[in-house]
Amino acid sequence: MSHIPADVEELRQRTRTFIRDVVIPAEPHPGDYLDEGVLTDLKAKAKEAGVFAPHVPAEWGGQGVPIEFWSPVFQEAGYSPIGPAVLNCMAPDEGNMHMLAQIATQEQKERFLAPLAAGDVRSSFAMTEPHPGTGSDPSALATRAVKDGDEWVITGDKRFISGAELCSFFVVMAATDAEESAAATEGSGSAQAKMGQAATMFLVPKDTPGVSVGRPIHTVDRTIAGGHPYVHFDDVRVPTSAILGEPGKGFAYAQVRLAPARLTHCMRWLGLARRALDTALDRAEHREAFGDVLARQGLAQELIAQSVIDIETSDAMITKTSEVLATDAKEANSRSSIAKVYCSEAVYRVIDRAIQLTGGDGVSDQLPLVQYLNDVRPFRIYDGATETHKFAISRRASSKRRKEVAAGAPRLDIVREAR
Incomplete structure (x- = not known):
């Protein structure tokens, strides 16, 4: 995305600060659920900080960020595994809020969306x-x-x-x-x-x-x-x-919900992948073996570089898809399917490499990386398994090419006889 509006960038920075200063210190021990009382207190602090419900229209108490600019803020929220819940932009509520805002009657919005957006119900x-x-x-x-x-x-x-x-x-x-x-x-x-x-x-x-x-x-x-x-x-x-x-029209409405929901999963988990890579970078910078720190050893550098590539590629893919979410539902559905497949696999790879770089601590509860891996592993199944999306992606590609050839595009598989 070439330009993030100043107000969104300011919200991203405030979200970044809030997650690091307030939310991360309150994280539960790896493998535990967040205490409901702690969550309620953190939600109140998020509202005071003006970072609560970034995706919800302002008329319903949110920050009113346009959908094409959700990613920078959602990634900052996802830097903590509990960040999206604290900011009320976690699944399944986030997807339901988006769908209610798009489809529900005014009466339904007042009865269901308003308390959901406020974080009073799930x-x-x-x-x-x-x-x-x-x-x-x-x-x-x-x-x-x-x-x-x-x-x-x-x-x-x-x-x-x-x-x-x-x-x-x-x-x-x-x-x-x-x-x-x-x-x-x-x-x-x-x-x-x-x-x-x-x-x-x-x-x-x-x-x-x-x-x-x-x-x-x-x-x-x-x-x-x-x-x-x-x-x-x-x-x-x-x-x-x-x-x-x-x-x-339930199946059509499901796409109103599912296409953005797939992508917001990518956004949140990409934030967690960034956290995992930062953890690995800190360890690589200070852990010495065979006469030098890991960060200056080739095998570790390969793992780090591949993770940076996965993160940046995922970010670009999310950005490209976000740009069509609000304007072209059919194209957004197709692109979000591709992004979901790539990001779910890439995020897992990044966290897995971070575990490898942190060694014994990485596979223990001394660091939260194994729990991160457990949290992101189901994403390759949730919201459509990778194989189901690949099936759809392949069919769309074949259909598009058939239409192009039928419209006059030359077939490129014709073997030319030698003269």
Whole structure:
């Protein structure tokens, strides 16, 4: 990005200072969750410092940073594994806030977005289901919502619903009959609509009768409070006003949320990768072996250089994608998929190299690097596994080239006979 507005740069600097001076000293021991009382106190301090909710529109209490400039601030927040939670820009709440701001009615914004943006409540995005329900393949959506008079009845099981144990409400993705939402799905071209199935998003308070949080799923990461449990919806009745956006447009709305959410994960984890590299650089500068410090030895320099390259490449990729987020949803979705694949792998490599450079301390709880590695490892699966994104990336590339050739571009694989 060639130019960051002065006010965003000033916010980035204040965020940088706040994370280093206030948040890092309050970090829990590696492997532990952040105490809720400590988090509440840190959120209050973030509000006092004017760095809270950088992505939220000013009318809802945030800093109002345009989406194309989120990355510099989110990276500073991510320099601490608890920084995004303190600044209220952590998943799944951050993605839900963005989607509510884009799609929700004024009444829904006041009821759900306002307290979420203020950090008074948490939320969850309930889409993933037990096999054979939807996971990487959204067309397998099994949870159903059936219209019954002025109400909708939701039935189905979800799993791996991040933050569900502590949330106040869910954004629930449910399959709905395409005929009931024909006007909304007409012309969408989605496979679900063609099969007689559309999808609709519903805002469902956690205390709604029929909603229950099931058994937890224990994972290696510790950055998302509220776990990743099963959630059950047993004949859950909600009014028509609970529909988020229009009936039948759930899959389209999911892209409104998921494309930026993939990228903000990249931003936050890239900040943590920078922290890991700084840790390794400090160790390399002061750890002596074989007559010299590590920083002046070739094998260590190779690890450091590769990490710098991974970080800078990831940063450039995020910046390029951020520039189209607000203007071209289709292009942003494609680019965020590419960025997600690259950054999730690159961040892991950077942290892994940092562990190698710090030796025995790196694999112990004397340094937080192993926990960083545990925190970022699931990112290669969350928000779409690397392999699923590569499948989509390949199909898009092939489709684009077929269209170019069909439009008159010469085929380049034709072998010319020798004369």
